[in-house]
Amino acid sequence: MSDAPVSTPDSTAPLARIDGLSGARRHFRYFDYVMAAFVAILLLSNLIGAAKLASLWGVTFGAGILFFPVSYVIGDVLTEVYGYANARRCVWAGFFALIFMAFMSFVVVALPPSPGWEGQAAYEAVFGSTWRIVLASVTAFWAGEFVNSFVLAKMKLLTGGKHLWTRTIGSTVFGQAVDSALFYPIAFLGTWSHQQVLMVMVTNWGMKVAWEAILTPATYAIVGWLKAREGVEVFDDNVDFSPFAKARVV
Template sequence: MLLYLNGLFVGLLILANIVAVKLFSIGHLAVLPAAVVIYIFTYPIVDVIVEVYGKETGRKTVQAGLITQVLALIFIFITIQLPAAPVFGHQSEFKTILGGSFRVIVASLASYAVSQNLDVFVFNKLKKKHGTKKLWLRNNASTMLSQLVDTTIFIAIAFMGTMPLAVLVTLIFTQYVFKFLASIVATPIVYLLVSVTRKQESKNNAQGSSAVS
């Protein structure tokens, strides 16, 4: 089950990076990158991994995600630089969609590394305190704090100096409200994934014991 969770986590990360260039609006309230719709689900997955498999496994998952993102960026850069065939008339569009600015890329990697590791740390601390109880509390507390850090770091690095401070604060606030509400909505998903994962691990352990005996 861990293999599937890791695959889902990394897959969502890469997909979020690909669609990040698209902006969408919620009425007149906020303009958000499409990546947030995908990226917000990476935190519950890490929380499930830490809940079932422990802090060290969660940390390795985050590390694997960072390495994969760096590799993806390298290969995307290489494909952009490849000479376009005469029949391919969309080189500029290809570069626009996949070739994000260096500053935004740095902001994305920095915010990811700090916030995801913070999520693992806070979740594990609360788990040590409460045991298997209050999963909803450590899931939401760790995710909400980490999302705030993620949003603040990303917007600060990506846009500081390009717009007034008041606008930056508004961007952080509106994006965080969306992520805050999404974290609450995703809580039942965390309970479901933890339940399914524990049952699968129990089944695997039982089969392993039977095989040994």
């Protein structure tokens, strides 16, 4: 694809249009910072809020919902600004970071406590996630993020880079549906009632989509700022969308 300048409604100046393979090989100024923010928010939201049920105004939801959607906003930014191939790298980085976090938590919790230390029970309650929650978190994140990035990249091609809000919200509808449909049944079915699992699953999905819509102005601002400084518009029209593919032309 040529590097001819293109104008988009999401930027104030023409940007050089490049294909997904060129984007995967390009050195971007801010990509590493965005990836670091993505992984950090992912780990913190899973570590602190994933297993707690909260209730506000009669609505029951997983406490992590308050902050975890920020990682989806950053995931949208990664695909929109840097292309699917670079977003794929970040998803795999987050995937392995989650596995290492789970392994580290298991080892630290399993270590014999020092005599006289009375915090073991509380420590286990906070960090001693069951294998089901770990499996659910890793599986749901992996599948949901790849669906999110795939849908956003394909919608960008269909819309010609216009109407960013349709891509961010639309991709979240599908990505978070997969995420919630995997996480809550795997983690809690049999521990919670079927009704509770379904209620929390649907409620969390709706809240995540609502969060994405609410954060749309912030997404526009971040995307516009990054595109202006990176100077390119990435379109994934020649990218292998397999989660396991290396960056190559198809």
